[in-house]
Amino acid sequence: MRIATWNINSVRARLDRVTAYLTEHNIDVLALQETKVKDGAFPAAPFEQLNYEIAYHGFNQWNGVALISRVGLTQVHRSFPGQPAFGKPGETPQVEARAIGANCGGVHVWSLYVPHGRALGDPHMAYKLEFLQQLAHDAAHWLTADPTLRLALVGDFNVAPLDTDVWDPALFEGQTHTSAPERAAFAAFEASGMREVTREHIPAPGAYTYWDYQQLRFPKDEGMRIDFAYCSPALANQVRAVHIRRLERKGKGASDHVPVELDIAD
């Protein structure tokens, strides 16, 4: 089975790219982030015509996540139990459309869009840290309840765990994505036995998954590694290979992120 994750930065703006990608790369399960579409406007038909099932979650033009599967799609959850809410000052905080989980062919897959953080000290940064901490807490609980669980937490984690995960660490001093609290929150999944399998299979520096649209970041290969897959031990032991589809960043109409795939033993 091949499971992929991709921050698509609008599923409607890139519908042709997504459907072509599913076919060309023989994808069984695709977790999308930043679909940027409310549920009533999600373009489901093109996926159903390719014999995929689909579950999506979006309130407005921000965030939005989806799961697309041809190996089954049951037990759909549109947030995780501890997922924190966020809102502007004076507004009622909302649990945003940043997580959707389902059982896809026996693998419990979560498509996750971790909050950006905006700036160190911004309320959005506290929200980001809380989101990661609560997710790690829930994962630990699920694994304690069932140590044989095949669980995959995939998506845009918005954290660059190592200095080699950004092209110039000095530029990120005092910025989001590389700060010590963010890296600690990211690493907390390992305390519950989860394993970040993309690093296990692709340890080399410079394996970027994101390049900014501005300042020729892609042609100059000035990228960031911020898309990951934390797996339970039972699933991590079945991962045979990982692919980062760098070529999807090429050309007109590309997302700023590329797909990351896990090949799981049958």
Added chain:
DNA sequence: ATGACTCATTACATGAGA
């Protein structure tokens, strides 16, 4: 050329992204 931000919206400017 791998190429000079991009997306969606109570749209012609703004907010968000990283």
